Amino acid sequence: MGSKAASVLSRHLRSATATVTSTTRAHRLDSPVAVKELTTTILNHxxxxxxxxAISxxxxxxxxLPFSLYAHLFRICASSKAIIETRKLESHLVTFNPNPPVFLLNRAIxxxxxCNCVKDAEDLxxxxxxxxxxxxxxxxxxYSRNGCTEDALHLFAVMIEDGVFASEVTFxxxxxxxxxxLELWLSRQVHxxxxxxxxxxNVILESSLVDVYGKCGAMIESRRMFDEIQHPNEVSWNVIVRRYLEMGEGNEAINMFSRMLRMNVKPISYTVSNAILACSSFGGLREGVQIHGFSIKINAEQDQVxxxxxxDMYAKCGDLESARTVFELPCSKNVISYTSMVSACAMRGRMCEARELFDEMPERTVVSWNVMLAGYTRxxxxENALKLLILMRRKTRDVDHVTLGLFFNICAAIPDMNLGKQVHGYAYRHGFCSNVFVGNAVLDMYGKCGNLISARNWFYTMSHSRDxxxxxxxxxxxxxxxxxxxxxxxxxEMQGEAKPNKFTFGTMLAACANIFALEAGKQxxxxxIRHGYDMDIVVSGALLDMYSKCRxxxxxxxxxxxAPSKxxxxxxxxxxxxxxxGMSxxxxxxxxxxxxxxxxPDHNTFRGALRACVSDGGVELGRKLWESMSEKYCVLPHLEDYECMVELYGENGLVDELEAFxxxxxxxxxxxxxxxxxxxxRRYKWLKLGEWAAHKLNHMNPLLPFRFQIVDDT
Structure with a gap:
């Protein structure tokens, strides 16, 4: 045998022949009686x-031993994923059978x-x-089972070139x-x-084609292939529903699920689960309730999936009461359902309820801790986020990139750069810094803590992983x-490495406005425009602000x-x-x-309009705006708006209106x-009003070194 492990086993096996038991010596080693007794003993075990x-x-x-026994044992080793026993079995087969049947070697492969040992299979x-x-x-x-995609496709090509007939299993x-x-072109060739x-x-291969076209994003071909299946089974329906779901077409996934039910095909639990996930994707609470009712009818609600x-669906659609009802089912309480409920409560701001559920969890995964931590940060x-992190470090050593990203967010928000440096050191020692999510969190932490030198240095350290x-x-x-x-x-500098997005442009246009850099803003x-970016309302607002501030x-x-919309x-x-x-x-x-x-209009609209009235002396318009603010638009005035009206009446010399106001x-x-x-x-000689204002000011500030007073020049 080619593999080192098999060679070692063969040597041990040959040495074992020198210590054959006395029972075996009583007969010829290959006598029918000895073979029968040994086979019976093995099968009993x-x-x-x-x-x-048995294998020992x-x-x-x-x-x-009989070839049928080898075949039977290979099947059991495979179902048990017993790699050591598989190696021993193959070693015994090739040692005592100079020309073992090809079908048995195939069973070994x-x-x-x-057993996830591709190298052993490859050597054999x-x-x-x-x-x-x-x-x-x-x-x-x-190869395919173990993710060796390129090797599987290469070997298939060699197989076809050698003229070997491919079976349904191969395809x-x-x-x-x-x-x-995601090889769409090659999938078409295989088709x-x-x-x-x-x-x-062949319904299995046709379902596989539906699946592969969907994975490659060719949903038109996937649907066409599905429609060509004469008698789609429950697996075929599950595949098409799943592919529509993963392509973001939740409504079409629900349509296919409904069509499946109309054709009296009983869905498997995964299909029901996918349909419910589709409802979550577009907020289809009504459809989700209907599928829930159907799942009760076919007793699928008891399935944990x-x-x-x-x-999760009820939580995302905002119906926490229904989510809690399903959660309280005897079959539902597990680490996944607990985590979903904690996440739902945290997302809705019900942190006390989320924490109660979190504390009563019989077991927790790193995802459970992350969900609770994310709720506090949101x-x-x-303060509670930090306390939870301390508790987490005491209770478990499980930490992933999401945990560290949240930890860096906390350090940035406090801000606590020393703590952030310690977490950075931990992430570096444990190999998390190669993760771009963690790397970006480190960068953000240093930036928000004001350490731009460290931020810049870390940015250049990320050279091969930054985005x-x-x-x-x-x-x-x-x-x-x-x-x-x-x-x-x-x-x-960014232009040579990464493509800017709307967030980038918004930040840069604000920077241009900050330093009145009109030419840079124009560029x-x-x-x-040159690269065809979508000028949506956010980008339009940033451009408008930049040009306005740059005069x-x-x-x-x-x-x-x-602007496409306003x-x-x-x-x-x-x-x-x-x-x-100056264009009020x-x-x-x-x-x-x-x-x-x-x-x-909102409060900011009226504030700007009233300020324009003050600048232009538009008393009548200002009065109308003030009245319509609360009466027509139900916008409550703020303190700044009251001060603006006082300035409007005062600057225009309207003493009666000012006193009434x-x-x-x-x-x-x-x-x-x-x-x-x-x-x-003082300017308009309003003695009475001036004395009133002076009295109020003096009473309000009795410790001032001077007194407000109106002097009658007459």
């Missing part, structure tokens, strides 16, 4: 579940493949003096490898061979610290007019841009256009309001 003992007895004997295949189609099939299946294994490698070899109509999926509850998220993290770190020039430099705008209101107006945020940005550029007169036009397009205030006037009233009273 097999019946009692003593596979290692066989291995210690020098008696060749199959067993090696199932290479050493075989004679092979048949089953040998090729077994080796290709072993099924090759199609599985094509799906794993042609299946038709050529006369396997059309189905019940866990139901809990709620910005850093666009890494670039964005570094850009944001510089922009957040007001280092717009450095952010611009990093942005131009970024041109880059977006190029004409470009800002053009961006606003060409929401209240974009209109507010345009209003502020007009105010910033356009604010009224914007408000009118806003009303025509059905965009409802101050009288109707729902609170005591602030110091800023009183100072504004006092200044206007």
């Amino acid at each position: 097999i019946r009692l579940g003593r596979l290692p003992k 007895i066989l291995f210690s004997s020098a008696t060749p 199959e067993s090696y493949g199932i 295949f290479d050493e075989m003096p004679n092979r048949d189609g089953g040998s090729w099939n077994a080796m290709i299946t072993a 099924a294994s090759v199609l599985a490898s094509c799906g794993n490698a 042609g061979l299946i038709v050529k070899y006369g396997f059309s109509g 189905v019940s866990n999926t139901l809990i 709620r910005l509850d850093w 666009e998220v890494s670039w964005n993290a570094l850009l944001t770190s510089y922009a957040r610290r007001g280092m717009s020039e450095q952010a611009m430099q990093v942005f131009w 970024i705008h041109a880059l977006m 190029h209101i004409a470009y800002a107006t053009r961006v606003f007019e060409e 929401d209240v945020i974009l209109v507010n940005s345009m209003i502020l841009g007009c105010l910033h550029n 007169g356009r604010v009224v036009e914007l408000l009118d256009a806003m009303e025509e397009e059905g965009v409802r 101050l009288k109707d205030l729902p609170f005591e006037p602030t110091a800023a309001m009183l100072i504004r009233v006092f200044d206007c009273s």
Whole structure:
């Protein structure tokens, strides 16, 4: 035998022949009586579940056994994934049978493949003096089963070139490898061979073709292949439902599931689970409830896979009560369902309930800890997040890249750079830093903690694993610290390695606005147009803000007019841009256009419009805006809005309106309001109002070294 392990076993086996038992010496070693007795002993141990003992007895004997027994033992070794016993069995076979039958060697290859020992299977295949189609099939299946996709496809190509006939099993294994490698072109070639070899109509191969086309993203071909199956079975239906689900077509997955039920095909539990997952993908609570009812009817609700999926579906659709009802079923409480319920409660902000469930879990996985930790970080509850991390380190040593990413997020939010450095050291020592998710979390932590030197150094250390998220993290770190020039430099360096996204452009346009870099902003705008980026409402808002702050209101107006849609945020940005550029007169036009397009103004809209009225002296418009704010649009005024109205009346010399406004205030006037009233009273000689404002100010600040007072010049 070619493998080293088999050679060692053979030597031991030959030495064992020198110590044959006295019972065996009583007969010829290959006598029928001896063979029968040995076979009976081995089979008795097999019946009692003593596979290692049975193989040890066989291995210690020098008696060749019936080929049927070898075949039976190979099947048992494969089902038990007993690699040591498989090696002993094969060694005995080739040692005492100079020319063992090919079918037995094929069984050995199959067993090696199932035991995940591809090298043993490969050595045996290479050493075989004679092979048949089953040998090729077994080796290709072993490769495919163990993820050796390229080896499986290469061996299949050699097989076809040698003129060896491929069986249904071969084609099924090759199609599985094509799906794993996403080889659409090769899948089509294999499809042609299946038709050529006369396997059309084989429901297993047709289902495999549906599966591989779906995995490769060719859902039109997958659906066409499915429709050609004359009698699809429950596995065929499961495949098409699953592929639609994975392609993000949840509605079509539900349609196929409904069609399956109309054809009176009873779904397997995985198909029911996939249909429920499809409901989760588009928030289809109504459809999910109907499938839940069907699962009760066919008793599938008791299946843990189905019940866990139901809990997840109800949770994602916001129906925590129904999720809790399914969770309380006797069959449902396991680590997966507990984790789903904890996640659901945490996502809905019900952290107390999530923690109660978490604490009562009989066992926890690293995913369970991560879900609870993510809930605290999402709620910005850093204190409890840290406490949970400390508890986690006491209870378990299981840590994955998600745990470390959340830990770095906590260090960044506190912020605690020293703790972050310690976690960085731990991640580096345990080999997590090669994970891009962890690497980006480290980069973000250093940036948010203000250590831009460490952030930059770590960014360059990540040279072979960084992605666009890494670039964005570094850009944001510089922009957040007001280092717009450095952010611009990093942005131009980024062009040679990673493709910017909308987040990148938003950050860079804000940096340009910060330093009034109009030319750089124009270049970024041109880059977006040249490469066909989608100018959605977020990007339009960033461009508008940049042009407005750079005093190029004409470009800002053009961006606003060409925006594919306009929401209240974009209109507010345009209003502020007009105010910033001394064009407060356009604010009224914007408000009118806003009303025509059905965009409802918010508090920021009115604040900008009132500020425009103050700048232009638009008292009448300001009064109307103030009235419509609460009466028409139900927007409650903020303190800044009250101060703006005081300034509007005061600066325009309207003492009666100002006094009435101050009288109707729902609170005591602030110091800023009183100072504004006092200044206007001195300017317009409002003695009574001025004395009132001075009295209020002096009473409010009795320790001031001076007193507010109105002097009557007359």
